[in-house]
Amino acid sequence: xxxxxxxxxxxxxxxxxxxxxxxxxxxxxxxxxxxxxxxxxxxxxxxxxxxxxxxxxxxxxxxxxxxxxxxxxxxxxxxxxxxxxxxxxxxxxxxxxxxxxxxxxxxxxxxxxxxxxxxxxxxxxxxxxxxxxxxxxxxxxxxxxxxxxxxxxxxxxxxxxxxxxxxxxxxxxxxxxxxxxxxxxxxxxxxxxxxxxxxxxxxxxxxxxxxxxxxxxxxxxxxxxxxxxxxxxxxxxxxxxxxxxxxxxxxxxxxxxxxxxxxxxxxxxxxxxxxxxxxxxxxxxxxxxxxxxxxxxxxxxxxxxxxxxxxxxxxxxxxxxxxxxxxxxxxxxxxxxxxxxxxxxxxxxxxxxxxxxxxxxxxxxxxxxxxxxxxxxxxxxxxxxxxxxxxxxxxxx
Numbered sequence: 249x250x251x252x253x254x255x256x257x258x259x260x261x262x263x264x265x266x267x268x269x270x271x272x273x274x275x276x277x278x279x280x281x282x283x284x285x286x287x288x289x290x291x292x293x294x295x296x297x298x299x300x301x302x303x304x305x306x307x308x309x310x311x312x313x314x315x316x317x318x319x320x321x322x323x324x325x326x327x328x329x330x331x332x333x334x335x336x337x338x339x340x341x342x343x344x345x346x347x348x349x350x351x352x353x354x355x356x357x358x359x360x361x362x363x364x365x366x367x368x369x370x371x372x373x374x375x376x377x378x379x380x381x382x383x384x385x386x387x388x389x390x391x392x393x394x395x396x397x398x399x400x401x402x403x404x405x406x407x408x409x410x411x412x413x414x415x416x417x418x419x420x421x422x423x424x425x426x427x428x429x430x431x432x433x434x435x436x437x438x439x440x441x442x443x444x445x446x447x448x449x450x451x452x453x454x455x456x457x458x459x460x461x462x463x464x465x466x467x468x469x470x471x472x473x474x475x476x477x478x479x480x481x482x483x484x485x486x487x488x489x490x491x492x493x494x495x496x497x498x499x500x501x502x503x504x505x506x507x508x509x510x511x512x513x514x515x516x517x518x519x520x521x522x523x524x525x526x527x528x529x530x531x532x533x534x535x536x537x538x539x540x541x542x543x544x545x546x547x548x549x550x551x552x553x554x555x556x557x558x559x560x561x562x563x564x565x566x567x568x569x570x571x572x573x574x575x576x577x578x579x580x581x582x583x584x585x586x587x588x589x590x591x592x593x594x595x596x597x598x599x600x601x602x603x604x605x606x607x608x609x610x611x612x613x614x615x616x617x618x619x620x621x622x623x624x625x626x627x628x629x630x631x632x633x634x635x636x637x638x639x640x641x642x643x644x645x
Contacts, residue, residue, distance in 0.1 A: 282314015358426025444470030445635035502557030572645025
């Protein structure tokens with residue numbers, strides 16, 4: 249550049265489109281996200297814009313209402329182009345008589361918010377680049393504004409939700425996190441009536457912290473106990489103490505609040521994402537399952553201690569070295585203890601068979617976890633008399 253000559257800072261078409269979103273984002277009311285998306289898509293030459301949000305059961309994608317947005321019926325995730333975009337987290341282009349229908353994943357930290365769709369006359373690389381960046385901003389907007397309104401809760405509900413489930417969903421972190429070294433994905437069943445099951449995670453520097461819990465009982469009592477257990481876990485984790493000390497802190501919190509006859513089973517893990525070294529404490533949970541090379545390699549059987557709240561001895565911390573691509577599946581007892589029609593318990597052997605079948609598809613951790621939960625529910629004859637929660641961790645190396 250010639251000395252003294254100012255660089256060109258004029259606004260390009262693409263910058264103007266992205267700027268339209270960024271300039272509006274700070275004070276944009278949640279119900280105006282849809283009209284903003286519709287306006288930006290019209291400037292791009294797009295038609296029939298849609299923002300589709302996943303329902304709590306992760307079965308359908310529901311159109312977000314808003315002026316300028318296209319409505320319509322919910323789209324089944326397992327039987328639609330929008331669903332394919334959602335499951336694989338990649339753009340999907342579908343030729344149509346009047347152009348090309350483009351579906352884009354709405355991703356935030358790997359968590360799949362939903363799908364954005366629009367029809368263009370034709371699509372080139374400039375369109376694709378702009379649409380991906382727009383979809384990223386829209387996903388961030390949806391996540392940011394989610395806590396300010398009940399709009400998105402209402403759109404995502406496919407049926408009535410119990411008060412206990414309301415509590416649990418408000419307690420959960422995002423259902424998935426996909427990062428370069430590590431990925432996490434979880435799912436709860438029954439989505440609209442879950443009570444005592446919950447999980448939490450945090451990526452602090454190079455260390456991933458994970459917990460899965462199952463509070464005894466059902467309904468509000470279980471949800472209340474789960475809230476105390478997760479709150480105690482987060483408080484202890486943020487204090488920077490080890491797994492044994494975290495267990496002891498949770499144990500005291502539950503015992504002091506609910507008395508000696510109440511308890512919460514727990515599975516706690518810490519994964520060093522630089523080395524793949526995982527440590528865990530099992531407080532009354534079924535052993536996790538190690539998946540290696542897309543097959544179940546072993547059950548991570550280790551010494552257990554009493555559930556938190558029952559005053560167990562100092563727990564023994566187990567360790568294992570993972571290799572890149574390994575997945576660790578944690579699950580609550582409701583997954584395997586459900587009785588099918590005829591009285592037979594579902595059992596871990598059938599769980600392992602289902603895991604092996606789905607792992608052969610080679611899909612990402614979020615899609616596998618979702619499909620596994622739904623496959624297990626179908627295999628149990630659609631019965632879920634107890635909470636059934638799955639949480640999968642992948643070390644990507």
